[in-house]
Amino acid sequence: MKLSGITKADVTVVITITLSSLALFVAFQLFTPAGSTVEIRSGDDLIIRHPLEEDRIIEINGPLGTAIVEISDNHVRVVAAPCNDKTCIHMGSIGRLGGVLVCMPNRVWVTVVSGKNDSVDAMTR
Numbered sequence: 001m002k003l004s005g006i007t008k009a010d011v012t013v014v015i016t017i018t019l020s021s022l023a024l025f026v027a028f029q030l031f032t033p034a035g036s037t038v039e040i041r042s043g044d045d046l047i048i049r050h051p052l053e054e055d056r057i058i059e060i061n062g063p064l065g066t067a068i069v070e071i072s073d074n075h076v077r078v079v080a081a082p083c084n085d086k087t088c089i090h091m092g093s094i095g096r097l098g099g100v101l102v103c104m105p106n107r108v109w110v111t112v113v114s115g116k117n118d119s120v121d122a123m124t125r
Helices: 007-032
Strands: 037-042 045-051 056-061 066-071 075-080 100-103 109-114
Touching: 037 056, 037 066, 045 056, 066 109, 075 100, 075 109
Parallel strands: none
Antiparallel strands: 037 045, 037 109, 056 066, 066 075, 100 109
């Protein structure tokens, strides 16, 4: 089967990559646990740790101005930012462990963590 330069091998490769990507996406969604705490940083400073299950609107000051972060329904999102491109707003909401929202121009970082105060991230022997 050859249609305008596309072979059966090309179609097989595209289908395989698509199905593999879909399987990985579903696996990450199913097996990544929900976080319990939100950490918000401005630059290198931790501004606040707040439980993900408690709804709240938080104003964070950065070099460009104030960013507004909303915690609701066990998710967190940036609802307003002083930067030009608004990429952090378009990233949507996060609620799973390890999720990150970043407003690079304003140096504001929002991370979903486990809530445990473990200082050791990994250990080797």
